[in-house]
Amino acid sequence: MATLVKTPSGTWKAVIRKQGWPTSAKTFRTKRDAEDWARRTEDEMVRGVFIERAPSERMTFGTALDRYLAEVTPTKKETTQRAERLKAVSLRLFFGKYSLAAVNADLVARYRDHRLGEGKKPNTVRLELALASHLFTTAIREWRIGLVQNPVANIRKPSVGEGRDRRLSKEEERRLRKAVTAHSNPMLRWIFDVALETGMRSSEITGLTRGQIDLHRRIVRLSKTKNDSARTVPLTQHAKEVLAAALANPVRPKDCDLVFFGEPGRDGRRRPYNFNKAWLTIKSELGVSNLKFHDLRHEAVSRLVEGGLSDQEVAAISGHKSMQMLKRYTHLRAEDLVGRLDSLRKR
Template structure:
């Protein structure tokens, strides 16, 4: 482990100097040491911090870093304090699966296209769909992309990038199938009743029915619902700032004002103001409760995220245009909303054309 200390010294001429000593210890023995003297304490500390950071990411100067296994590299990736904050539920699950797979036993620099192809074949044979296996490759690629700049491990994602077109052509990986599932009014009614029953249990604190209705009315993802703040409410505009809204072109800082239409505003106003968050609950707990109730009711092939599509569909049915719906859903590209619209009203454009001719 690398560390540094600063010693204050006085020269024969009476000048104060600061000597920074950087050391690396292994099993209590010093395996590397370097020092430098500065006229200012701040400069000595800055150099020491920079050296420690360099050693921890790039290895000891002059020494070739030891190549870890893929399993060890994934673990390093998962445990990095900055990266771990960005790993969502799905990505975490896939990375854990990769850690337990045969491919992870390889040394990180020994990964080959054949090894990747065999991994995908094994996953397909075990019943995983091509779009599911594609996640394995995508998240493994993100680990390799970070290996050299973050951890100083001299490997790149070149092999993975090279094999991806081949995997597609072989049908081993594929794009996710576009969903068009909408809950029926009966299903929503039953879900609301089931969630209300869970809320009646002793110790239950989450307003599950309010969150269900708000998710539909606001078209927000559940992670967004559980992150909106009282301080980001615009009372006059009846809107809320949704921070870091998902955008494939921009991972962070994508803040967006979202209007809280109709009952969505009333649901917010009746929440207790006891926390900076409007819905101060763990999104995974909300999703888990939804899944348990859904399964108990025998409702098949319905995901929480489908409520977002339900909300968009309701707005279209209420007469809102695509650009107006996008202000609520946050879609930067209107392609998906066009698909939702044309599925709801496949004959509307033809009818409009006929009306204009007459």
């Protein structure tokens, strides 16, 4: 049976002591509210479904987010860690002062609509919601924070869309190749060529070490990838020549194993070459609009398909786990298919 005590401030405190359950207490403005809570709580204990909600009512979303970033985020890849810290900024601004118990599906839906209304891309909002969802899942399953359900799981997520279909024209490729070749750092040209020849991600290219490259067998072994699946990438003759030149780079320090390396940081460590600023400058100077470096991966994968490789062969090279994802990265030019259609009629 619950004990009701009137506090000196005039509020009512309900205390429940039941065998087999930890002592639960909560303070209310009125005696009626305290009685109702005590009745519901005792009933949940009898039915074995009681959840101590006090921790979720005391912990704010901002505090939970800090704990997540300190405990969970560091277990992920460096690129994922950076991405999650960026996503956390907007989540903190919107939800930060709410208690975890106060964040419901309606509030999450308002956040979704607010971000979309700001002009954020649906996929950006979807990824932010994914971070929030994993925070709540972690709080429920691991921190035992006293939440009944994950509020993010009960809302409609923004549609991913059909993906980008940006292809690189021959003229754009010619101009870009000329510009990166003229750049003072030859690593920019080598990275550009490897991306178009292999379809590797920029992080996979810049993270390459000398031991991953086998020029004799014309392969690159990738152990750290976006989807955590190691794969072996075959090299075209041109890709082999480009990587051979990169490996022979005369300015590489003897103690540096990176193929594409940057200047030493404050800690003295050399990290992968960050070519983003140079790439953006060249694009701006050439007036090449709406082209991301990642689009070179799209271009490379599309060329593999156009070259006659099967979906399974292309997936083995690109690392796509599903044919649906491969389809989103593959965009065939209709004009390039005209000749193949004509050749079929001649058979």
